[in-house]
Amino acid sequence: METKPSTSMLMRIIHRYLGFFLAGVMAVYAISGIVMIYRTTDFLKVEQQVERTLEPNLGPDELGRALRMREFKVTQTEGDVLYFEAGTYNRATGEAQYTTKDLPFILGKLTQLHKATTNSPLYFLNIFFGLSLLFFVISAFWMFRPSTSVFRKGLYFTLGGIALTLLMIFV
Numbered sequence: 001m002e003t004k005p006s007t008s009m010l011m012r013i014i015h016r017y018l019g020f021f022l023a024g025v026m027a028v029y030a031i032s033g034i035v036m037i038y039r040t041t042d043f044l045k046v047e048q049q050v051e052r053t054l055e056p057n058l059g060p061d062e063l064g065r066a067l068r069m070r071e072f073k074v075t076q077t078e079g080d081v082l083y084f085e086a087g088t089y090n091r092a093t094g095e096a097q098y099t100t101k102d103l104p105f106i107l108g109k110l111t112q113l114h115k116a117t118t119n120s121p122l123y124f125l126n127i128f129f130g131l132s133l134l135f136f137v138i139s140a141f142w143m144f145r146p147s148t149s150v151f152r153k154g155l156y157f158t159l160g161g162i163a164l165t166l167l168m169i170f171v
Helices: 007-021 023-037 060-067 105-114 123-142 149-170
Strands: 046-053 074-078 081-084 087-090 095-102
Touching (some): 007 023, 023 105, 023 123, 123 149
Antiparallel strands (some): 046 095
C-alpha cells in the first residue's frame, strides 16, 4: 500500500519539475529583461533604411503619428521636403525616407514576449509563467522544516529580499 506524500514532499516534487520545465522560459525572460533595460539606448540595435509612401501634405504632427515616432520634431523645411532627425519627408509625393534602429529579429521577438498584453496571442503563457513564479515563492517555504536552522536563515534572506525590493521601489 502506497503512502500519500506529505505536503512538503509534494511541494518539493512540483517545485523541482516545474523548475526544470520552465528553465528555458526563465532564460528568455532573464535575457529579454536585461535587454529591455537598454531599450532607450542603441545598445544591440541595428540600423535599417526605410522608404515608405505616406499621404501627401501631412503636417508635422500627422507625420510623427504616421511614422510612429515618439518626440517627433521637424528640424528644417526646404520647399516640399521636411527634414527630421531620422530622415526626410516629401510633402508633394508623400515619400518618406528614414532610418530606424531595431533589435535583431530574435531579441526583438524575446522582448515582445516579455511585453505581451491581452492583445498578444500568447498572453496566457505570461500569466502561466507569473503564476509559476508565485508558486516558486510559496513552495520554497516547504523545502525545509521550520525547526531547522536552514529555514530560519532562509527567513532572514527573505526579509532581506523584501527590504531590498521596498528600497528599490521607494528610492
